[in-house]
Amino acid sequence: ETGVTQTPRHLVMGMTNKKSLKCEQHLGHNAMYWYKQSAKKPLELMFVYNFKEQTENNSVPSRFSPECPNSSHLFLHLHTLQPEDSALYLCASSHSQGASYGYTFGSGTRLTVV
Amino acid sequence: AQTVTQSQPEMSVQEAETVTLSCTYDTSESDYYLFWYKQPPSRQMILVIRQEAYKQQNATENRFSVNFQKAAKSFSLKISDSQLGDAAMYFCAYRSASGGTSYGKLTFGQGTILTVHP
Numbered sequence: 001e002t003g004v005t006q007t008p009r010h011l012v013m014g015m016t017n018k019k020s021l022k023c024e025q026h027l028g029h030n031a032m033y034w035y036k037q038s039a040k041k042p043l044e045l046m047f048v049y050n051f052k053e054q055t056e057n058n059s060v061p062s063r064f065s066p067e068c069p070n071s072s073h074l075f076l077h078l079h080t081l082q083p084e085d086s087a088l089y090l091c092a093s094s095h096s097q098g099a100s101y102g103y104t105f106g107s108g109t110r111l112t113v114v
Numbered sequence: 115a116q117t118v119t120q121s122q123p124e125m126s127v128q129e130a131e132t133v134t135l136s137c138t139y140d141t142s143e144s145d146y147y148l149f150w151y152k153q154p155p156s157r158q159m160i161l162v163i164r165q166e167a168y169k170q171q172n173a174t175e176n177r178f179s180v181n182f183q184k185a186a187k188s189f190s191l192k193i194s195d196s197q198l199g200d201a202a203m204y205f206c207a208y209r210s211a212s213g214g215t216s217y218g219k220l221t222f223g224q225g226t227i228l229t230v231h232p
Contacts, residue, residue, distance in 0.1 A: 040224075042223060043222040048219070092159075102149045105160075108157045108158075
């Protein structure tokens, strides 16, 4: 356990469902990130929050909606997803967006859209 | 934009032997950081080693060391005395230290699957 906790670990949802992914860290970090990891593709940065403010939205479709109520929690709200959205969604945190150290990652949520 | 390339989709090594994973990157910046991450089947990305671009000395962490060639934009990872627990997907990553739109973002390569044979 690295200090970044993601729930649920697995999620199967229909295309008409609404669900949320949760990420929590108590490392005192101020920046949090969502990445999408698909098979045979590099990790794709989706969103960046720095001190609770969204500083990056990497052209992510609106069916993905992030929320960062405080520096310790990050959510990814999902609705009307497509089968191609099936992937591993990784959350990460760092001291700040500009910190010289790498990120601390969670174990991810394996999402399957049926 | 920066890009990171790992040209070896898969590598294998015998236990106790040495293996080198390759990584190249493309950037016009002079100040940045490079990382190797390990992702075992548990899916958790674990930081293996970190290199600051302004340091000429190659980073080492126990059995893990890097060969950082700044002019060639190359950053390979050497694993010595390989162990079964080293089996995982390994990702090379780049992080800008300069200002601008890329500031702080971690860009990953495609990954290399490492198999360790007993």
